Amino acid sequence: MSKDYRQFCGLARAAGVLGERWALLVVRDLTLGPRRFKDLGEGLPGVPTSVLTARLRELEQMGIVERRAARQPGGGVVYALTPYGAELTPILDRLGRWGAQRMSAPAPEEIITSSSLAAALRAAYRPGAVTAATTCSIHVGPASAWAAMDGAEVTVDVGVPEATPDLIIHGGPQFRLLLAGRLSPAEAITSGAVEIEGPHAVLEDFVRAFHVPLDDVIGTP
Template sequence: MGRDYGQFCGLAKASSVLGERWSLLIVRDLSVAPCRFKDLHEGLPGIPTSVLTARLRDLQAAGVVTRVAGERPGGGVLYTLTPHGHALEPILDALGRWGAETMTVPEPDDVITDMSLAAALRAGYRPGVTDTATSYVVHTGPATAWADTTPDSVTVGAGVPGFVADLTIRSGPELRALLAGNLAPAAALTGGAIQIEGPPEAFERFARTFHVPLAEPAETP
């Protein structure tokens, strides 16, 4: 378990559970879908197996993560969030939006994973923006994720979905500018920064439905 700060404070208790390195990203990935140990390890480039083992053990002890048997024969053991862990999802989304406020383009060593892209779509979803249910598949760099939206809810997943989406989007770092509202959908298509398979009006709908703003530049003293 992480360090106990010795305070009768909810934030201190949350920090003792989630403040260790990699813990939040493990919970992020499990908030998208249950995972086997191998899938978690491959989806978190750079995490040592010993650290992943320790973090999963701590998260289980805290009642955030549990182990279940895979549904398919030979599916092995899956790690999944408990109801207490699923309660973190809106907090994860809020933290993701806050962290993305200063993200413009990836650093040279930054990676985008299927799970991180799926979580970003969930965090950027805005209910009530459109009255049309639409499904999307998004490819950006090596990552692929999908989002199935209704006017008031979103379901996301990593990788290619098991259904035919209404719109497929292929983009590089330009997707960040689109989500921030700094790149208009029509300009993205005309300039070739983003390619789509599907109706342009669905792409316009995507740009309205998913929004992750950038922070205003700090004023120089």
């Protein structure tokens, strides 16, 4: 931990741990589940290997991340959040929602990763908005994630679900406007902002369940 604000303050301690470059995004990706070093690197385009190594080492030293034996075929080691680290999940969700309030569309140099899409869906979920158990597969540009909602609970992850989803959504840059309620499901389909495979009624359920407001005053895209 190179940042030391020399204050006996919980916020200063948190900033010292998570304020290093890429640290928050490493933790964000690990909130979705254990990851191999290679998977973390591929899911964080642009992170230098040396920086990722340093961040993981620092997060381990602080008791936020731990190494575990991989259960997947091939064995090896995965990185996972400790119980202490997992306490950051709702905090990061709230922080992500706060940041997304002034994000209407990605800038030309910005990318959407599968992990950022999955985390955004988790942060956007409104418990109880939909009671029927429903699974949606969402694809936005190169990113793919899925969400299984069941009343008060939602499970998200990258890629595609093992079971056949109730709805598949293919979205472009305006997908964010659908989550903000600036486009209705019908308008999103008519305008080409999204294409769906499945019942239109499930898209309406999806929009009720996942919502992140958008400020009227937008500072940056």
